[in-house]
Amino acid sequence: MxxxxxxxxxxxxxxxxxxxxxxLHVVALARYATVHTRGWASNxxxxxxxxxx
Numbered sequence: 357m358x359x360x361x362x363x364x365x366x367x368x369x370x371x372x373x374x375x376x377x378x379x380l381h382v383v384a385l386a387r388y389a390t391v392h393t394r395g396w397a398s399n400x401x402x403x404x405x406x407x408x409x
Contacts, residue, residue: 365383367376 365380367379
């Protein structure tokens with residue numbers, strides 16, 4: 357799920373390529389977890405959970 361205009365995350369040039377890729381993977385996984393959780397909450401039958409989403 358790619359967006360047309362991905363947000364830029366400034367990372368120091370001194371980091372190795374592997375570390376930069378690992379950081380970007382962590383950010384992508386966190387974004388996916390947030391979207392998945394919000395989707396679950398919005399489809400939940402329980403009213404309180406749905407209102408918090």
